[in-house]
Amino acid sequence: MRTAVAVGPGTGGVLRTLAEDGTPAAPARAVPDLVAAIDGQERADAPRWVWPSTARLYPRLLDAGVRVARCHDLELAENLLLGHAGRHGEPRSVRAAWARLRGEPVPPDRQPRDRPAQPSLFGDDAGQDEPADDIEQVVAVHAAQQRAIAGLDGFALLAAAESAGALVAAEMGHDGLPWSAEEHDALLTELLGPRPPGGLRPRRLQDLADRISAAFGPRVHVNPDSPAQILKAFAAAGLPIPSTRAHVLKRLDHPAVPLLLEYKELSRLHTAHGWTWLDTWVSGGRFRPEYVVGGVVSGRWATSGGGALQIPRVLRRAVVADPGWSLVVADAAQLEPRVLAALAGDRAFTEAAAHGDLYAALSDAFTGDGDGGLTARAKAKLALLSAMYGGGTGEAVQLLAVLKNRFPDAFGYVEAAARAGESGRLVRSRLGRTCPPPSAGWRELTSAGDGDTPPGSQQGTAARALRSRGRFTRNFVVQATAADWALALLGSLRRRLTVLTFPRLVFFQHDEVIVHTPAELAGDVAAAVLAAADEARRLLFGDTPVVFPMEIAVVDRYADAK
Structure with a gap:
C-alpha cells in the first residue's frame, strides 16, 4: 500500500491511499495534524509514503519522534528519470513535473537560500512560508513516475534505493555522529x-x-x-x-x-x-551535517554543510562512542574493481574477484611484467585503476596491455563505455543512473576534431575533449554502479538495524558506514552489515560469484578502526 502526502499550511495536510501503480484507492482526506496522522498510519499499516521531498518533511517527523520504514521521494525520482532521458539539471519539483505533464511552462526549483529560516523552538511557525502541496499534483506526478519506471529495467530498485537513502540521510543528520568537543x-x-x-x-x-x-x-x-x-x-x-x-x-x-x-x-x-x-557543527556531543543525496551525478552523496565526507584522519580520534556503546566501522574492500568484475562478467576476472584480496588474486597475471620495481600485487592494482580511470602513461601502458590480454571482457566493458562517451552517447549504471549528456559547446568543438592532430591546434583541443569525456564515462559506469550498490546496502542495513531497535546508522561515506550501538549488540550489528552487503550484491548482480567483503572493526573511537 502507498499513501500520498501533501503538506498543508501550518500543521495540517492531506493524505490519499494509492495502489502500487499510483492510481487512487480512496478519497483524499484532510488531517489537522499531519505528523500525528502519519505516525498513526505508520504504526497501523507501514505504507510506502509518497511525498514531494524527504529532505523537507522527514526532519519534521524525526523531531516529533516519528520514523517511517519506506517512502517514495518524488523529487529524487523525478531527478533520476530526467537524467535517464538526458535532461539533467531541469527542475525536479512536483510543480515542475506537473507542468511538464500538462505541457505548461515549467517553474524553476526553489533554491536553498529561498527557503524559510529554521522554525522557532516550539514549531508554531513550521512551514508557514512554504507553499502548500497540492494532493492532485502529488498523485498525478507519482502515477506518471510509476508508469515510466515500470518500463525501465532495474529502475524501480534505483528509485527505492535513492528514496531509502534520503531517509538514512535525514536520520543521520538528526541522530548525529558522536563527537567529543x-x-x-x-x-x-x-x-x-x-x-x-x-x-x-x-x-x-x-x-x-x-x-x-x-x-x-x-x-x-x-x-x-x-x-x-x-x-x-x-x-x-x-x-x-x-x-x-x-x-x-x-x-x-x-x-x-x-x-x-x-x-x-x-x-x-x-x-x-x-x-x-x-562551534558551528558540534553540539550536545554530536556532529550533525547536512547530507545531499545524489549530490554528485554518479550518485555519490555530497554535503551542504559540515564537510562530513571529508573528515581528516587526524580528527577521527574526536569521534568517540557514548559510555557503554561502541562504533561498528565497516567499509567495502576494493569496491569499484569488484563492481567492474560483476558488471563485465569476465570469467577469469570474476573468479579472481571471488577471493578476499582481489589485487593479490590477480597478481599472477602481472608477475615479471614492467620494470618499475612494483610488486605483482601493486601492478595488478595500477592496471585496474588505470582501466577504470583512464590512465595510460608510463608503466601503466604495459600493465593495461596485460590486463586486456588476460581479462578481455573486463577491459572491453570500460573501453566500450569510453567509446560511447567519446561519441557523445549516454552511459548508465547497473540500475539505470545516467551520465549527463555532453554540452553543446563540446559537440561543436569535437565535430571538427579528428583525434590525431597537433596538441596546440583546434583539432588537438577537440581530441583532448574527446579523451576527457571518454575518461569520464569509462569511470561513470563503475562508480555509479558502486553508488547503486552502496544505496542498496544502506537500505538493507537500515531495515536490519530497525529490528535491533537501538543501533543507529550515524555515518556514510561512499563505501564506508559507522553504526553507533550499545556494546552488547555490536556482534549483531556486524552480522547485519555482512548480511546487508550480500543482499545488495544479490539485488544488483544476481548469483554472481563476485564477493563484496566488508572490513569491520568494533571500536570506542573512530581513529582505532584503521
Missing part, C-alpha cells in the same frame, strides 16, 4: 597552540609564518597564505615555479619548503575543521 579542542591545541582571539593566527601557524619569511632572508616578508608572494619570493631566490602546489614545492631544495608544507597542512585543518567549525 573536548578531544577536538585538545587536538587543535596540541597541533596549533591555544585558541587565539578572533581573526588571529594560532601560535603554531604564526611561528611557521615567521620562520618562512626568515628563510627567504631578513629583507623579505612573505605571507604564507598568499600564493603570489610565495611565487615572487622563490623567483627572487632563483627558483621560479609555476604554482605553490605541494608536489611542485617538494621538487625544490630550499629551507622554506618543509615549513611551507607544514603550514599548508595545519592551515587547512584550522580553516576547515578548526574551532569555528567545532
Whole structure:
C-alpha cells in the first residue's frame, strides 16, 4: 500500500491511499495534524509514503519522534528519470513535473537560500512560508513516475534505493555522529597552540609564518597564505615555479619548503575543521551535517554543510562512542574493481574477484611484467585503476596491455563505455543512473576534431575533449554502479538495524558506514552489515560469484578502526 502526502499550511495536510501503480484507492482526506496522522498510519499499516521531498518533511517527523520504514521521494525520482532521458539539471519539483505533464511552462526549483529560516523552538511557525502541496499534483506526478519506471529495467530498485537513502540521510543528520568537543579542542591545541582571539593566527601557524619569511632572508616578508608572494619570493631566490602546489614545492631544495608544507597542512585543518567549525557543527556531543543525496551525478552523496565526507584522519580520534556503546566501522574492500568484475562478467576476472584480496588474486597475471620495481600485487592494482580511470602513461601502458590480454571482457566493458562517451552517447549504471549528456559547446568543438592532430591546434583541443569525456564515462559506469550498490546496502542495513531497535546508522561515506550501538549488540550489528552487503550484491548482480567483503572493526573511537 502507498499513501500520498501533501503538506498543508501550518500543521495540517492531506493524505490519499494509492495502489502500487499510483492510481487512487480512496478519497483524499484532510488531517489537522499531519505528523500525528502519519505516525498513526505508520504504526497501523507501514505504507510506502509518497511525498514531494524527504529532505523537507522527514526532519519534521524525526523531531516529533516519528520514523517511517519506506517512502517514495518524488523529487529524487523525478531527478533520476530526467537524467535517464538526458535532461539533467531541469527542475525536479512536483510543480515542475506537473507542468511538464500538462505541457505548461515549467517553474524553476526553489533554491536553498529561498527557503524559510529554521522554525522557532516550539514549531508554531513550521512551514508557514512554504507553499502548500497540492494532493492532485502529488498523485498525478507519482502515477506518471510509476508508469515510466515500470518500463525501465532495474529502475524501480534505483528509485527505492535513492528514496531509502534520503531517509538514512535525514536520520543521520538528526541522530548525529558522536563527537567529543573536548578531544577536538585538545587536538587543535596540541597541533596549533591555544585558541587565539578572533581573526588571529594560532601560535603554531604564526611561528611557521615567521620562520618562512626568515628563510627567504631578513629583507623579505612573505605571507604564507598568499600564493603570489610565495611565487615572487622563490623567483627572487632563483627558483621560479609555476604554482605553490605541494608536489611542485617538494621538487625544490630550499629551507622554506618543509615549513611551507607544514603550514599548508595545519592551515587547512584550522580553516576547515578548526574551532569555528567545532562551534558551528558540534553540539550536545554530536556532529550533525547536512547530507545531499545524489549530490554528485554518479550518485555519490555530497554535503551542504559540515564537510562530513571529508573528515581528516587526524580528527577521527574526536569521534568517540557514548559510555557503554561502541562504533561498528565497516567499509567495502576494493569496491569499484569488484563492481567492474560483476558488471563485465569476465570469467577469469570474476573468479579472481571471488577471493578476499582481489589485487593479490590477480597478481599472477602481472608477475615479471614492467620494470618499475612494483610488486605483482601493486601492478595488478595500477592496471585496474588505470582501466577504470583512464590512465595510460608510463608503466601503466604495459600493465593495461596485460590486463586486456588476460581479462578481455573486463577491459572491453570500460573501453566500450569510453567509446560511447567519446561519441557523445549516454552511459548508465547497473540500475539505470545516467551520465549527463555532453554540452553543446563540446559537440561543436569535437565535430571538427579528428583525434590525431597537433596538441596546440583546434583539432588537438577537440581530441583532448574527446579523451576527457571518454575518461569520464569509462569511470561513470563503475562508480555509479558502486553508488547503486552502496544505496542498496544502506537500505538493507537500515531495515536490519530497525529490528535491533537501538543501533543507529550515524555515518556514510561512499563505501564506508559507522553504526553507533550499545556494546552488547555490536556482534549483531556486524552480522547485519555482512548480511546487508550480500543482499545488495544479490539485488544488483544476481548469483554472481563476485564477493563484496566488508572490513569491520568494533571500536570506542573512530581513529582505532584503521
